[in-house]
Amino acid sequence: MKKRFWVLPLLILLAFAVVFLIATSNGKSDYVKFIESYGWEVEDTPIEIESFKLPDTLDTVYMVYNDIQLRAHFDLTPYMGKEVTRYTYKVLNYVDGARCNILVYDGKIIAADISTVAIDGFMHAINERPY
Template identity: 30%
Template sequence: MMVFQVRLPRRRAAAMAAAVVMVAAAAAVLAGCFNGKEKPLTLADDPARVSYLQELGWQVESTPVETLDLQLPQELAETWGEYAAMQTAQGMPFADYAGQPVRRYTYRVTNYPGMEKGVQANLYLCGDVLIGGDIVATGKGGFQHGLEYPGV
């Protein structure tokens, strides 16, 4: 039987122990960031946002018709409650971003079944992270629903 003896100065042992603790803490923090959820979807530019909408079945114009910066309230229930519930139902983390600055990108939809015009797709992003979205038609017979393509 062979026995190895390692002499490790106290400073080096303390540094190694601290490094192990830091790595374990970082892993725990990163694991907690997603709380069992999927990795956030990042859409950094117009081509990425348009591509995402196309993957869902939507045909949209390549540039937004409007870009709007807004600040979500700390409490969404009063003004954004129903919208936040719709986002939760479609798996979007909108409610997690209460109190945060967000940007809404609005694209003109060109292939909504039975409607030639007047339909738009909204994507809400916090930084480059997609937090919510909807399809909306304004005016007479208007509607709003999640991003899922009708009939899918």
């Protein structure tokens, strides 16, 4: 009986803690803050979230992608064969259709790029400003 007595107050305390955390944050995720630290403006909510496994070794496509990442001081090689999550955000202060992709492993950002999916599109490191 005494255990049940503590459940309701504990739930109320937890609810207040969550409300406090939401109210004191500026509403932006750490991922959005990371992207904005490079001068990019993005929507607060990702337009796509996808989890996938990186290949065990760098194939030709991932070698090219890793070369882009190395220019931004990221390196995918320690994460080959790992399950990662890609968060894609719409970029607001660049060409139409621009996106920012970040790859996350175990809560850590391991790669980030700016790209488009257009046929004549592009991809570059998050720290590059081609214009």
